[in-house]
Amino acid sequence: MGHEQRVRDFYDYAGPAYEAIMDDIWHHGDPAAEARGLSPQQAARALAERLVGLAGLRPGDRALDFGSGVGGGTLHMAAFTGATFVGLTNNEWLSQRARRLAEERGMADRVQFLTVGDEDYTTLAAWPDMSFDAITFYESVCHLPRKERFFRSTHRLLKPGGALVGIDWLQRPFGAHQTPEEIAHFTDPVNETFCLAALGTLHAYEAMLEDAGYVVTLAEDLFPGIPCWGNTPSEDRPKWLGYDGPGGEQIQAGKQALDAARGAGVFTVGAFAAVRPAPAP
Numbered sequence: 001m002g003h004e005q006r007v008r009d010f011y012d013y014a015g016p017a018y019e020a021i022m023d024d025i026w027h028h029g030d031p032a033a034e035a036r037g038l039s040p041q042q043a044a045r046a047l048a049e050r051l052v053g054l055a056g057l058r059p060g061d062r063a064l065d066f067g068s069g070v071g072g073g074t075l076h077m078a079a080f081t082g083a084t085f086v087g088l089t090n091n092e093w094l095s096q097r098a099r100r101l102a103e104e105r106g107m108a109d110r111v112q113f114l115t116v117g118d119e120d121y122t123t124l125a126a127w128p129d130m131s132f133d134a135i136t137f138y139e140s141v142c143h144l145p146r147k148e149r150f151f152r153s154t155h156r157l158l159k160p161g162g163a164l165v166g167i168d169w170l171q172r173p174f175g176a177h178q179t180p181e182e183i184a185h186f187t188d189p190v191n192e193t194f195c196l197a198a199l200g201t202l203h204a205y206e207a208m209l210e211d212a213g214y215v216v217t218l219a220e221d222l223f224p225g226i227p228c229w230g231n232t233p234s235e236d237r238p239k240w241l242g243y244d245g246p247g248g249e250q251i252q253a254g255k256q257a258l259d260a261a262r263g264a265g266v267f268t269v270g271a272f273a274a275v276r277p278a279p280a281p
């Protein structure tokens with residue numbers, strides 16, 4: 001079975017677990033907002049607002065959210081900007097939950113959730129060139145073995161002047177952990193338990209974006225020089241470590257692996273904005 005298919009199966013149990021523990025938005029938030037005492041959900045919304053602001057999304061614009069999970073983040077971006085969104089996943093359970101949420105919020109006419117084939121991200125051939133004003137991704141690209149193909153296909157889909165914005169799980173050297181082996185000691189178990197292709201680095205993402213034709217306007221480690229403890233309120237710890245739904249052992253092992261990588265400082269989250277340049281007049 002290919003890696004992308006395993007990711008689809010992973011969300012059969014991780015989807016219900018994440019929804020039970022984190023509700024409808026799963027990605028990290030703006031560290032400054034969390035430091036001000038905002039909840040992980042509020043901080044996540046604040047970070048998304050900053051990024052769609054950088055993308056310049058306006059009412060009536062069209063946007064694609066790659067890796068929309070159960071949809072809370074996509075719906076918030078659509079509500080905040082007034083833009084129309086298409087959210088993509090490769091797991092139909094996730095898409096169904098997201099569609100239900102869109103209905104409940106009265107937004108189903110403006111936000112649609114589609115399940116695509118596991119490898120469709122390599123071309124996104126369902127959409128013609130220049131279909132979108134912005135494309136977003138929140139902690140989804142880390143699952144993809146062929147990230148460079150994703151960046152190339154999103155570049156094709158953006159209108160000139162449009163932006164790709166998002167955040168992702170990354171690895172980095174930190175403190176005593178400098179060599180690839182020392183870093184892999186912590187990141188291999190994270191890749192394994194979260195079904196990630198491999199964690200990239202801030203610079204590797206920047207290089208892939210530039211190779212795809214983007215001008216990178218933001219490539220920021222959200223936790224520079226400090227361990228990344230975002231999105232980990234201590235009251236949630238027992239919910240992860242005691243999770244006994246389907247896949248419970250994997251979910252618990254994932255929490256342990258991720259916290260070890262956070263503690264070692266080798267795990268972080270990066271924020272990106274990249275523009276498809278408009279041709280010179």
Ligand SMILES: C[S@@+](CC[C@H](N)C(=O)[O-])C[C@H]1O[C@@H](n2cnc3c(N)ncnc32)[C@H](O)[C@@H]1O
Binds near residue numbers: 007024143
């Ligand atoms: C951690 S979830 C992120 C959910 C959402 N962005 C959030 O923050 O709440 C990762 C998402 O990436 C999607 N994904 C992973 N691999 C994919 C692939 N090959 N094609 C389409 N979606 C994929 C999963 O289906 C899931 O929706």
